[in-house]
Amino acid sequence: MAWSTREIAELSGTTVKTVRYYHEIGLLDEPGRKSNGYKQYEIHHLLQLLRIKRLTELGVPLARVADMEADPDGQAPVFQVIDAELAATVERLQNIRRELAVLSSPGARPDVPPGFTGVTGNLRDNDRKLLMIYAQLFSDESMEAVHRILGDHPNDGLDEEFRDLPEDADEATRQALAERLAPLMTPASAANPVSLDPRGPADAARAAAGHALEALYHRAQLDVLRRAHRISAGTVPSSGAERPGTRHTG
The missing domain is CATH 1.20.5 (Single alpha-helices involved in coiled-coils or other helix-helix interfaces)
Structure with a gap:
């Protein structure tokens, strides 16, 4: 018994277009033809099509199907x-x-990194945005450390003071806040156990974090961070990145 192209396609659960394509790429043997030129597919063609279909459904690329037939x-x-x-x-x-x-779950937010929903309740919009950027720039281990710190809430009062700092804060206010922040900016210390390790090139990560800070925090806050960094000079590069909240390191 022989089948036409349409019939073999239906029997094998594929389409006429697919059968013709398999011929074009040499994956399916050409059948014999009747005197009128119509193709005549036999059992071995059906078996070929069923095998191709099974392999491709399993995820085998068509380019590998012929190799697997030969070897x-x-x-x-x-x-x-x-x-x-x-x-x-x-x-x-x-x-x-x-x-x-x-x-x-109630109160969950999609604007924080995966796993951070439960520890970002006190963060403000700009802090959450910075956290999202950090999750992209810094290693999973670094973000796990940030997660622990956020969960412990060690400096909530200082965090709020930094967040509430008015853009027109005077010199004395900025300096006093910077002096209180400075101990939290020394990496790998008891006061700041977070070390931010970039996923990729360190310079690119720090530059991106720096741009994010400039976009998300106002001038007085950035000035406080620079002052705090200068106070702890020699321990963190001036282009260092910041953690959302008070443990900024830049």
């Missing part, structure tokens, strides 16, 4: 690579589901 012993590595990719996809989807569950 059955080389199939295992291909399947192992696909399995590893699927495992990574499953993990990513599970993480997304966990985050969606968190965001579905």
Whole structure:
């Protein structure tokens, strides 16, 4: 028994266009033809199509299907690579589901990094924006440390004082606040256990963090940070990045 292109496509669960494409790329054997020129597909063509369909549904690229036909012993590595990719996809989807569950709870916010919803209640809009940028620029380990600090609320009063600083704050007010902030800017100290390690090139991360600070905080706040940095000079580069709240290091 022989089938036409339409019939073999229907039997194999594919389309006429796909069957023709498999011919074009040499993946499917050309069938014989009747005297009138119509193609005649046989059982082995159906088996070829079913095998191609199964492999592609498993994620095997068409470019590898022919190789696997020619070298059955080389199939295992291909399947192992696909399995590893699927495992990574499953993990990513599970993480997304966990985050969606968190965001579905009352009071949850999508404008903070994953996992930070429960510790950012006291942050203001500009702090949350900076936190989002930091999560992109700095390592997971660094952000875990930031998360712990935010959860502990060690300097809530000083945080609020910095956030409430008016843009026209006088010299004495700025200097006094800078002196109180300076001890919190020394990295790897008891007062500031957070060390921000960039994900990529350090200069690019610091430059991006610096631009973010200039965009998100007003002149008086930036002046206080610069003063605090100068007080703790020699411990943090002048282009250093800042953590949302009072533990700024720049």
